[in-house]
Ligand code: SF4
């Protein structure tokens with residue numbers, strides 16, 4: 001049976017937090033509980049500062065089991081305004097990663 005996951009192409013993540021909000025609304029999480037959190041990583045090199053935003057699913061992420069069972073995209077993927085999140089089989093997502101320098105793949109069980 002195929003295993004599924006979430007991919008974030010964080011080269012294009014703007015740190016807008018829409019995925020967090022979409023997840024909370026979809027899963028009805030209370031205050032303080034998150035299915036995904038956007039992390040900000042600040043890199044300082046010489047006189048330059050670079051900021052990467054990398055969303056990380058938490059242990060509460062179930063890959064939107066009900067939505068995907070109904071043939072829908074996970075809420076975070078659907079609402080990502082930068083279109084930089086993908087849902088698919090690990091093999092599909094790994095193939096996408098081959099040509100992309102800044103991607104992370106999550107495969108919660
Ligand atoms: S796949 Fe669903 S449960 Fe997981 S982070 Fe995205 S919206 Fe939340």
Ligand code: SF4
Pocket residue numbers: 008012013014015016017018019020038053055079080081082083084085
């Ligand atoms: S919704 Fe998309 S662009 Fe916004 S923080 Fe999440 S992954 Fe990044």
